[in-house]
Amino acid sequence: MKSAEEDAYSHTPNVSLSQGNPCMPSQYHSLQSGPTISVSISQPPSYGAHNNMRTVGYYSSPGIRPNGAPALESPRIEITAYGQFPEDKVEESNNLTVAKRVNSIVTLTLPNADGYRDPSCLSPASSVSSRSCHSEASSYESGFSYNYENSPQNSPWQSPCVSPRGSSSLALPGDACANAGSPRHSPSTSPGTSVTDDSWMGQQGSRPNSPCGGKRKYSFNGTTTSKYPYSPNHSPGPSPHTSPRLSVTGESWMPNNTNQYTNSAIVAAINALTTDGVADLGEGIPLKARKTSLEPGAVCLKVEPGGEELSAGELCQDEYPFSRLPFKKENYCGGFLGVPQHPYSWSKPKQYVSPSLPALDWQLPSSSGPYSLQIEVQPKSHHRAHYETEGSRGAVKALAGGHPVVQLQGYMESEPLTLQLFIGTADDRLLRPHAFYQVHRITGKTVSTPSHEVLQSNTKVLEIPLLPENKMRAIIDCAGILKLRNSDIELRKGETDVGRKNTRVRMVFRVHINQPTGRTLSLQAASNPIECSQRSAQELPLVDKQTLETCPAAGGERMLLSGHNFQHDSKVVFMEKAQDGHHLWETEAKVDKDSSKSTSLLIEIPPYRNQRISNPVQVNFYVCNGKRKRSQYQHFTYMSANVPMIKTEPNDDYDPPQVCPQRGPGLALQPKPYYTPQVMTSIIPTELRPCVGGTYSACQRRLGGKPSSLSSSSSPSTSPKLHDLSPTTPFSKCLSAGPSQSPIAHVSIIQESPGCYQPQSVLYPPSSASSSPGSQTSTPDTSGPEAPFSPTHCLMPPQPISGSSSPVTQQFSKVPERGSRSSSPTLAINIKQEPEELDQMYLDDGELLIINLSTLS
DNA sequence: AAGCTGGAACAACGA
DNA sequence: AGTCGTTGTTCCAGC
Numbered sequence: 001m002k003s004a005e006e007d008a009y010s011h012t013p014n015v016s017l018s019q020g021n022p023c024m025p026s027q028y029h030s031l032q033s034g035p036t037i038s039v040s041i042s043q044p045p046s047y048g049a050h051n052n053m054r055t056v057g058y059y060s061s062p063g064i065r066p067n068g069a070p071a072l073e074s075p076r077i078e079i080t081a082y083g084q085f086p087e088d089k090v091e092e093s094n095n096l097t098v099a100k101r102v103n104s105i106v107t108l109t110l111p112n113a114d115g116y117r118d119p120s121c122l123s124p125a126s127s128v129s130s131r132s133c134h135s136e137a138s139s140y141e142s143g144f145s146y147n148y149e150n151s152p153q154n155s156p157w158q159s160p161c162v163s164p165r166g167s168s169s170l171a172l173p174g175d176a177c178a179n180a181g182s183p184r185h186s187p188s189t190s191p192g193t194s195v196t197d198d199s200w201m202g203q204q205g206s207r208p209n210s211p212c213g214g215k216r217k218y219s220f221n222g223t224t225t226s227k228y229p230y231s232p233n234h235s236p237g238p239s240p241h242t243s244p245r246l247s248v249t250g251e252s253w254m255p256n257n258t259n260q261y262t263n264s265a266i267v268a269a270i271n272a273l274t275t276d277g278v279a280d281l282g283e284g285i286p287l288k289a290r291k292t293s294l295e296p297g298a299v300c301l302k303v304e305p306g307g308e309e310l311s312a313g314e315l316c317q318d319e320y321p322f323s324r325l326p327f328k329k330e331n332y333c334g335g336f337l338g339v340p341q342h343p344y345s346w347s348k349p350k351q352y353v354s355p356s357l358p359a360l361d362w363q364l365p366s367s368s369g370p371y372s373l374q375i376e377v378q379p380k381s382h383h384r385a386h387y388e389t390e391g392s393r394g395a396v397k398a399l400a401g402g403h404p405v406v407q408l409q410g411y412m413e414s415e416p417l418t419l420q421l422f423i424g425t426a427d428d429r430l431l432r433p434h435a436f437y438q439v440h441r442i443t444g445k446t447v448s449t450p451s452h453e454v455l456q457s458n459t460k461v462l463e464i465p466l467l468p469e470n471k472m473r474a475i476i477d478c479a480g481i482l483k484l485r486n487s488d489i490e491l492r493k494g495e496t497d498v499g500r501k502n503t504r505v506r507m508v509f510r511v512h513i514n515q516p517t518g519r520t521l522s523l524q525a526a527s528n529p530i531e532c533s534q535r536s537a538q539e540l541p542l543v544d545k546q547t548l549e550t551c552p553a554a555g556g557e558r559m560l561l562s563g564h565n566f567q568h569d570s571k572v573v574f575m576e577k578a579q580d581g582h583h584l585w586e587t588e589a590k591v592d593k594d595s596s597k598s599t600s601l602l603i604e605i606p607p608y609r610n611q612r613i614s615n616p617v618q619v620n621f622y623v624c625n626g627k628r629k630r631s632q633y634q635h636f637t638y639m640s641a642n643v644p645m646i647k648t649e650p651n652d653d654y655d656p657p658q659v660c661p662q663r664g665p666g667l668a669l670q671p672k673p674y675y676t677p678q679v680m681t682s683i684i685p686t687e688l689r690p691c692v693g694g695t696y697s698a699c700q701r702r703l704g705g706k707p708s709s710l711s712s713s714s715s716p717s718t719s720p721k722l723h724d725l726s727p728t729t730p731f732s733k734c735l736s737a738g739p740s741q742s743p744i745a746h747v748s749i750i751q752e753s754p755g756c757y758q759p760q761s762v763l764y765p766p767s768s769a770s771s772s773p774g775s776q777t778s779t780p781d782t783s784g785p786e787a788p789f790s791p792t793h794c795l796m797p798p799q800p801i802s803g804s805s806s807p808v809t810q811q812f813s814k815v816p817e818r819g820s821r822s823s824s825p826t827l828a829i830n831i832k833q834e835p836e837e838l839d840q841m842y843l844d845d846g847e848l849l850i851i852n853l854s855t856l857s
Numbered sequence: 858a859a860g861c862t863g864g865a866a867c868a869a870c871g872a
Numbered sequence: 873a874g875t876c877g878t879t880g881t882t883c884c885a886g887c
Contacts, residue, residue, distance in 0.1 A: 386861095387881060389881070389882055390881090390883085391859080391860060391862095392860070392861070393861065394860080394862080444860075485881075499880085500870090500880075503879095628877085
């Protein structure tokens with residue numbers, strides 16, 4: 001059967017490469033040189049080639065645009081990276097600010113954006129079994145690959161898809177879509193390509209090496225892309241196959257995303273700035289890394305019988321198909337390949353739609369007004385992800401059997417909605433798409449839930465219908481997790497995360513609700529952390545729950561820890577770290593061995609080092625099975641004698657099961673006590689509170705005064721700090737601007753207020769808004785009434801939520817995180833040399849960001 | 858026969 | 873430079 005996707009492919013051959021592409025080449029190069037971003041505010045007409053594809057898409061309305069200038073109504077800011085003029089950066093910041101004021105639309109062209117996430121993400125996994133088609137991945141990867149010819153056309157980025165959609169990101173040059181879109185890279189990339197690949201592949205060792213400890217850096221000489229002649233996947237010339245598919249028709253574009261993308265773009269731009277040229281584009285990618293993509297057959301775009309798989313191109317097109325929109329029964333095209341019977345089909349992307357959907361790395365609330373997106377049944381804490389080289393390892397399951405369940409509460413309309421699912425990070429930093437894992441669509445007779453896979457900013461997103469007849473409840477039995485090779489991801493230009501030991505993820509669910517006011521409300525809920533590594537799952541202790549979250553400084557109370565892999569000789573260590581990461585205190589709790597099992601430990605809370613604390617003190621504890629086998633940090637708070645303590649018993653303040661049920665580690669910890677009530681109250685919508693537990697950790701950290709990320713990084717646990725993952729909303733976390741810590745109040749506010757969503761409601765602290773690039777990024781939208789785009793969505797700027805060190809840090813952390821690892825040439829960046837552990841690297845990144853931002857501002 | 862799993866061998870690193 | 877411990881990836885084999 002011909003799927004809608006196919007149709008899509010079929011038409012639009014026209015989508016000219018040129019459309020979105022124009023910029024790519026230049027950008028690309030520029031990046032190499034050193035990312036510089038020039039920002040200019042231009043009138044709509046000027047829509048330049050530079051626009052980021054996604055951005056472009058945004059602007060371009062159906063039918064419009066390609067190269068052309070879409071009819072932009074408002075002035076926009078174009079950020080183009082040019083390698084040559086460092087000064088540009090400076091300008092940039094200024095301009096941005098200005099732009100904000102102007103309320104202009106921001107168009108960012110991201111040079112390296114791809115760095116953020118490699119198209120590879122497109123991992124083959126996408127849809128169909130990875131095995132069958134690496135192609136996707138390949139194609140994507142290849143996209144990355146560097147061999148883009150100078151001509152814009154050739155550049156993968158140019159791909160029509162990208163631009164049209166406007167999707168994401170500028171930032172993601174690497175965007176799969178882009179790749180796919182580009183004729184050359186087109187997923188359909190023909191076999192021919194493969195041939196090349198093969199040869200290419202031959203070079204590679206049988207096993208990819210993963211750059212463990214850190215990312216490899218390749219010197220960047222600023223040379224052109226030609227450097228990577230070998231790019232496996234891309235055939236040098238325009239691929240014969242250039243598939244029409246890739247082309248995007250107006251229809252296929254999803255304007256909706258624009259916002260998102262825009263934001264992403266901005267972020268990307270920022271990243272670009274921060275990124276040092278080193279990592280840039282293909283340079284760094286060792287042939288080896290690409291092997292996967294090369295695999296024979298990889299190239300093929302296989303369409304599963306059901307039409308399950310979408311070619312990259314398709315994906316691109318579909319990217320936001322209906323996600324943003326409510327499902328329309330009538331529109332279903334049978335997009336759910338897997339489930340034919342299903343009455344609903346995915347509607348084709350509609351052109352129009354709301355301009356802005358928040359980027360995947362934006363922090364969104366789980367509740368707003370009457371609506372609440374809840375994970376009723378959490379996924380198991382362990383799920384062995386499969387590699388592209390393996391067959392699927394099935395769908396993520398729930399602890400008690402069955403599968404995770406998500407429900408949107410408070411929605412009384414008859415219009416179906418789309419639930420989006422992607423794999424997010426589970427570390428202390430802001431929730432964002434995980435670079436090393438992708439959601440993998442599972443199909444088959446055992447799967448009852450229809451799903452549709454799309455690519456969004458290089459991140460695979462599974463779209464699942466939320467139907468009124470099902471009470472807006474969906475059983476997530478169609479989502480597996482694909483592991484991408486560390487070497488493939490780390491070598492991507494711009495990628496700052498390290499894959500080693502970064503094996504925890506969260507399932508992130510989003511829903512976009514169109515409201516009568518014309519706005520679109522976006523909610524997000526993240527699951528408890530899921531350990532995806534086979535070994536880690538078998539060996540590392542994991543704490544799922546703790547019965548206490550607070551206790552008087554004197555300690556002495558008993559706490560039951562529930563989890564996995566506890567041993568008879570497991571130790572539970574309480575410790576406190578200073579903001580600079582060094583240990584202030586550490587002590588071992590008494591473990592009642594008689595009552596302990598592999599899934600539970602009964603311990604006695606040790607007394608805090610200082611019995612006279614006047615304010616709550618947040619500390620951490622972890623379970624240790626021996627050297628290097630430690631659980632993530634769990635949070636615990638010592639209360640002063642005069643402060644009422646709060647025991648976290650199951651469902652105290654909220655219904656854990658629903659909202660943040662098991663929240664991992666944190667259990668239902670409630671930071672609340674710490675936060676100043678008033679602030680909390682005013683800032684946080686009650687609805688959000690439920691999430692607090694989830695967010696708890698972040699908050700707590702903050703409370704603890706830790707420099708969040710940093711401190712944690714040094715943490716004992718080698719593994720990335722996953723603990724905190726608050727499932728849902730970061731907001732709560734923010735709130736916590738903890739006492740001890742920084743004044744992040746403003747941040748919190750932004751995120752939290754349901755209104756946050758709404759531009760107007762967004763309160764950006766001047767500083768954040770104007771000063772940091774990150775803020776800028778989002779700012780335009782959020783900043784106020786002015787929000788250029790989007791009336792529809794509340795755009796939440798990427799916020800920092802969790803406890804990271806400084807508010808500022810957090811705020812931008814998200815953006816910069818990925819791409820920013822490197823410093824921009826012009827900006828002096830201080831990289832904090834923290835210890836050794838990989839974890840810290842993350843932190844460092846974050847800091848970099850911060851620094852950069854501040855500099856800019 | 859294909860899809861899941863669980864295990865474990867192999868390799869690449871880092872200490 | 874060699875060894876050992878870890879962790880990431882790839883293979884195998886049994887449902």
